[in-house]
Amino acid sequence: MGAVKAKRMPRAVREQQMLDAAVRTFGRRGYMAASMDEIAELAGVSKPLVYLYLNSKEDLFTACIRREARALTDAVRAAVLPGLPADRQLWAGLRAFFTHTAQNPDGWAILHLQARTHGEPFAAEVAALREEMVAFVTRLIADAAREAHRDPDLPEAEVAGLAEALVGAAESLADWANATPGVTARQAAATLMNFAWAGLGDLMEGRPWTPPADAEG
Amino acid sequence: MGAVKAKRMPRAVREQQMLDAAVRTFGRRGYMAASMDEIAELAGVSKPLVYLYLNSKEDLFTACIRREARALTDAVRAAVLPGLPADRQLWAGLRAFFTHTAQNPDGWAILHLQARTHGEPFAAEVAALREEMVAFVTRLIADAAREAHRDPDLPEAEVAGLAEALVGAAESLADWANATPGVTARQAAATLMNFAWAGLGDLMEGRPWTPPADAEG
Numbered sequence: 001m002g003a004v005k006a007k008r009m010p011r012a013v014r015e016q017q018m019l020d021a022a023v024r025t026f027g028r029r030g031y032m033a034a035s036m037d038e039i040a041e042l043a044g045v046s047k048p049l050v051y052l053y054l055n056s057k058e059d060l061f062t063a064c065i066r067r068e069a070r071a072l073t074d075a076v077r078a079a080v081l082p083g084l085p086a087d088r089q090l091w092a093g094l095r096a097f098f099t100h101t102a103q104n105p106d107g108w109a110i111l112h113l114q115a116r117t118h119g120e121p122f123a124a125e126v127a128a129l130r131e132e133m134v135a136f137v138t139r140l141i142a143d144a145a146r147e148a149h150r151d152p153d154l155p156e157a158e159v160a161g162l163a164e165a166l167v168g169a170a171e172s173l174a175d176w177a178n179a180t181p182g183v184t185a186r187q188a189a190a191t192l193m194n195f196a197w198a199g200l201g202d203l204m205e206g207r208p209w210t211p212p213a214d215a216e217g
Numbered sequence: 218m219g220a221v222k223a224k225r226m227p228r229a230v231r232e233q234q235m236l237d238a239a240v241r242t243f244g245r246r247g248y249m250a251a252s253m254d255e256i257a258e259l260a261g262v263s264k265p266l267v268y269l270y271l272n273s274k275e276d277l278f279t280a281c282i283r284r285e286a287r288a289l290t291d292a293v294r295a296a297v298l299p300g301l302p303a304d305r306q307l308w309a310g311l312r313a314f315f316t317h318t319a320q321n322p323d324g325w326a327i328l329h330l331q332a333r334t335h336g337e338p339f340a341a342e343v344a345a346l347r348e349e350m351v352a353f354v355t356r357l358i359a360d361a362a363r364e365a366h367r368d369p370d371l372p373e374a375e376v377a378g379l380a381e382a383l384v385g386a387a388e389s390l391a392d393w394a395n396a397t398p399g400v401t402a403r404q405a406a407a408t409l410m411n412f413a414w415a416g417l418g419d420l421m422e423g424r425p426w427t428p429p430a431d432a433e434g
Contacts, residue, residue: 157400161408164393165386172385173378183374191378198415 015053018043022054023064027106031061031114031122058121065115065122068107069129075100076136086144087197093136094170094192098185101174108178112171130167138163166196232270235260239271240281244323248278248331248339275338282332282339285324286346292317293353303361304414310353311387311409315402318391325395329388347384355380383413 009017021043025034036057040047054060079096080089101108111129115122141159169192177188226234238260242251253274257264271277296313297306318325328346332339358376386409394405 157397157404158408160397161390161393161400161405162412164389165409165412168389169382169386171389172381176378176381180374180377183378187374188378191375192382195379195382196412 011053014043014045014049018045018050018053018060019064019067022060023068023110024106026061026064026114027109036060061110061115061122062125064107064110065125068104068111069126071104071107072097072100072111073129073132076133080136086140086147087193089143090137090140090197091189091193093140094189095186097170098174098177098188098192102177102185102188105178108174112175133167133170134163137166141166166192169195228270231262231266235262235267235270235277236281236284239277240285240327241323243278243281243331244326253277278327278332278339279342281324281327282342285321285328286343288321288324289314289317289328290346290349293350297353303357303364304410306360307354307357307414308406308410310357311406312403314387315391315394315405315409319394319402319405322395325391329392350384350387351377351380354383358383383409386412 018039022034022039025039025042029038034057036047036050039060040050043050050060054063076093076096079092081092082089084092111126115126138159141162145159173188173192177183177185235256238256239251242256242259246255251274253264253267256277257267260267267277271280293310293313296309298309299306301309328343332343355376358379362376390405390409394400394402
């Protein structure tokens with residue numbers, strides 16, 4: 001009986017195979033065009049089994065979003081050691097982010113494009129991921145400000161704005177890196193680090209860019 | 218007869234009123250939830266007239282995307298004087314961008330959220346707008362590099378990456394500014410200018426952020 005059981009795959013393993021197939025299909029074809037037939041075939045199971053395990057196309061897509069969001073935040077979190085200086089933390093986080101999105105282009109397409117592209121229940125799922133990324137970056141910027149002893153000079157709204165800018169830049173660069181042959185994860189991370197940190201660094205040191213003091217300012 | 222004609226509104230004017238009503242309704246309710254009844258009522262015309270002028274809900278939404286994309290690029294273009302130094306051009310462009318998105322929150326919601334949220338024909342419309350914004354920023358960064366006499370040191374892929382980062386940051390900040398009470402267009406522009414320019418400025422001056430030279434680098 002043990003031998004027979006060993007041949008049967010545990011439900012959790014089967015489910016992950018279905019999700020692998022679904023992420024690949026949704027990520028490449030888009031949510032609307034992806035068919036449950038194709039997903040079942042790619043997973044090597046029958047379509048009724050997919051419905052039995054994951055209920056509906058909607059639920060399957062939601063499960064994909066959740067799994068991919070979790071994998072991305074876990075990868076970034078694991079890479080960042082809280083004891084390091086803020087710029088080192090950001091560098092580690094950016095490399096982990098771009099490495100993960102490069103290695104999982106279908107998962108990233110689901111999170112950043114497909115999930116937003118098909119209305120409310122899915123959009124709310126990715127909104128939670130985005131909030132987590134913004135909170136992570138907000139904490140890093142606050143750490144950096146503390147390191148530079150500039151807490152009182154950097155208002156909360158400014159920190160929040162900088163965090164939104166950095167997350168938006170990272171999302172945009174991940175799309176671009178995945179669509180542009182020859183751009184490595186390390187290059188994308190270095191480009192954003194240069195863009196963001198040299199700028200943030202100047203700001204922390206009290207060297208903001210100053211608008212021209214003329215009529216146009 | 219002249220008097221009778223004066224009372225009748227020219228088709229172009231009626232169409233703009235319909236588009237105003239449609240932008241407001243699509244921007245606030247979303248594409249799916251918005252009804253043609255509501256749009257017609259808000260425009261003060263009959264529903265058949267909306268269909269007569271703009272054909273279908275799909276075509277009406279496409280017309281909204283095109284008009285709002287054109288208005289946004291026109292506003293940015295008009296604000297930027299090509300003769301100015303690159304940082305002044307970027308500052309003028311960012312202020313125009315955030316002023317326009319703040320004054321037209323429904324139009325911005327259509328361009329950055331709704332149009333991406335409802336599939337291919339609409340997504341392709343906004344992709345053209347985005348390409349134009351990226352091209353504009355790419356030219357500015359190239360100008361800045363020329364001003365700093367660093368053309369040979371800044372590879373094309375790096376410039377393209379920086380432009381994608383800046384546009385992604387601007388999109389993200391516009392969403393945030395419109396959703397956050399008390400954040401003015403000027404503040405959003407200044408935050409991004411500080412984030413972007415001080416960073417780009419350092420880069421142009423040959424002071425990139427340098428990754429740590431340890432095992433983690």
